[in-house]
Amino acid sequence: MHILVTNDDGVMAPGLLALAKAMRELGEVSIVAPEQNWSASGHVKTMHRPLRVKEVLLPDNSRALASDGAPSDCVALALLGLVESQVDLVVSGINPNANIGHDVTYSGTVTAAMEAVITGNIPAIAISLDGPDNHGAPLDFTPASAVAKRIARAVLKRGLPKGVFLNVNVPFLPLDQIKGYRITRQGLRVYRDSLDRRYDPRGRPYYWIGGEAPTAIPEEGTDYGAIASGFVSVTPLQLDLTA
Amino acid sequence: MHILVTNDDGVMAPGLLALAKAMRELGEVSIVAPEQNWSASGHVKTMHRPLRVKEVLLPDNSRALASDGAPSDCVALALLGLVESQVDLVVSGINPNANIGHDVTYSGTVTAAMEAVITGNIPAIAISLDGPDNHGAPLDFTPASAVAKRIARAVLKRGLPKGVFLNVNVPFLPLDQIKGYRITRQGLRVYRDSLDRRYDPRGRPYYWIGGEAPTAIPEEGTDYGAIASGFVSVTPLQLDLTA
Numbered sequence: 001m002h003i004l005v006t007n008d009d010g011v012m013a014p015g016l017l018a019l020a021k022a023m024r025e026l027g028e029v030s031i032v033a034p035e036q037n038w039s040a041s042g043h044v045k046t047m048h049r050p051l052r053v054k055e056v057l058l059p060d061n062s063r064a065l066a067s068d069g070a071p072s073d074c075v076a077l078a079l080l081g082l083v084e085s086q087v088d089l090v091v092s093g094i095n096p097n098a099n100i101g102h103d104v105t106y107s108g109t110v111t112a113a114m115e116a117v118i119t120g121n122i123p124a125i126a127i128s129l130d131g132p133d134n135h136g137a138p139l140d141f142t143p144a145s146a147v148a149k150r151i152a153r154a155v156l157k158r159g160l161p162k163g164v165f166l167n168v169n170v171p172f173l174p175l176d177q178i179k180g181y182r183i184t185r186q187g188l189r190v191y192r193d194s195l196d197r198r199y200d201p202r203g204r205p206y207y208w209i210g211g212e213a214p215t216a217i218p219e220e221g222t223d224y225g226a227i228a229s230g231f232v233s234v235t236p237l238q239l240d241l242t243a
Numbered sequence: 244m245h246i247l248v249t250n251d252d253g254v255m256a257p258g259l260l261a262l263a264k265a266m267r268e269l270g271e272v273s274i275v276a277p278e279q280n281w282s283a284s285g286h287v288k289t290m291h292r293p294l295r296v297k298e299v300l301l302p303d304n305s306r307a308l309a310s311d312g313a314p315s316d317c318v319a320l321a322l323l324g325l326v327e328s329q330v331d332l333v334v335s336g337i338n339p340n341a342n343i344g345h346d347v348t349y350s351g352t353v354t355a356a357m358e359a360v361i362t363g364n365i366p367a368i369a370i371s372l373d374g375p376d377n378h379g380a381p382l383d384f385t386p387a388s389a390v391a392k393r394i395a396r397a398v399l400k401r402g403l404p405k406g407v408f409l410n411v412n413v414p415f416l417p418l419d420q421i422k423g424y425r426i427t428r429q430g431l432r433v434y435r436d437s438l439d440r441r442y443d444p445r446g447r448p449y450y451w452i453g454g455e456a457p458t459a460i461p462e463e464g465t466d467y468g469a470i471a472s473g474f475v476s477v478t479p480l481q482l483d484l485t486a
Contacts, residue, residue: 042285
């Protein structure tokens with residue numbers, strides 16, 4: 001089996017390395033990831049400029065390709081021929097924060113999985129850890145890696161329905177404290193954004209989209225309901241938004 | 244009534260001016276749009292850098308605000324307080340190309356409407372013209388403007404269900420040749436992307452995501468089915484992607 005690994009935090013993010021290591025236990029791994037952070041940058045198809053790709057070494061000395069495109073561009077590049085052998089599964093992550101509710105259309109982690117479905121018509125998994133808002137301090141991705149491996153193995157064995165991909169969120173708990181797995185529906189995020197107007201040294205305004213971190217409604221049956229109760233949330237998503 | 248107008252082609256695009264003129268017949272109009280083109284740039288929330296806003300004059304000497312953020316950022320900025328009076332409706336467009344099928348998660352036009360629902364919980368309409376692939380030559384937006392006005396008036400009068408926004412696509416026909424309106428479901432795009440590898444003057448590779456323009460399946464009941472038959476397509480969209 002040949003697994004393509006990507007993320008939206010950039011090729012040097014520890015979550016990507018942890019995911020790649022877990023996927024290597026299931027098959028051959030290719031990595032094509034953005035060279036910079038693309039969090040909350042949405043579903044991008046870069047057509048107005050060409051994309052560059054360079055080979056980089058990860059901290060474990062394994063080889064990866066880094067592109068100046070978005071996560072979804074990385075998946076498109078790979079599946080359109082940059083990666084020569086056929087890809088059986090795309091796994092994106094491990095994002096250090098949950099991608100739940102309305103996050104899914106913003107999320108580079110999730111939109112990379114969307115791109116696998118659209119461009120490659122192949123199974124895809126987005127995997128995120130509900131990590132604390134710790135300003136980038138190191139996180140333990142070991143439990144989430146074990147979860148990713150288990151779910152990827154199941155998807156490689158059983159496949160997914162056409163057009164469906166999985167949005168997986170893992171609670172920030174030691175593996176033996178995770179209560180199990182829940183198949184969930186997309187829940188409701190509660191964003192608490194506010195506009196923060198400041199003035200530069202020349203007196204001209206600039207604006208931060210600021211405010212408190214988002215919360216969510218921990219309703220039974222939803223993505224956030226599951227992780228708030230200590231379960232891994234597995235949400236099957238599809239791309240028909242018709243109301 | 245107070246209508247916020249935005250787009251993804253940039254504040255100086257003729258489709259925005261045509262839309263703003265049509266909306267002024269229904270109420271007060273504020274314009275907050277990106278200063279550059281953001282086509283196929285997805286649902287963005289810019290949090291890693293501040294946003295700048297400047298006042299510009301459109302070709303008809305009306306005033307608009309231009310931001311260096313994405314279309315969805317423009318809507319967030321406006322609804323979080325940049326535009327002081329309450330907004331009753333967000334209208335995004337007029338995009339010179341159709342936004343159908345899987346286009347909706349990539350489209351800056353459509354994701355601006357998503358943002359209105361998420362940040363403002365207010366009605367929103369994305370409007371696109373199924374224009375020819377004419378490399379930017381001027382298009383007649385008059386029929387699409389008339390359609391936008393009619394639909395916006397109906398939405399202002401009747402509202403939309405909570406969480407629902409409209410994705411409108413207009414066939415490229417004179418107004419008297421448009422056959423009517425169809426409420427549709429999201430159809431299936433057929434992308435024909437390919438990877439175009441080239442070499443720069445220093446012999447290093449770069450990659451265009453190229454290929455032929457996308458087509459779509461003109462199935463009865465879908466967005467593309469409607470415009471291919473000469474009808475305006477009105478697709479109600481929502482943000483729960485659960486399969």
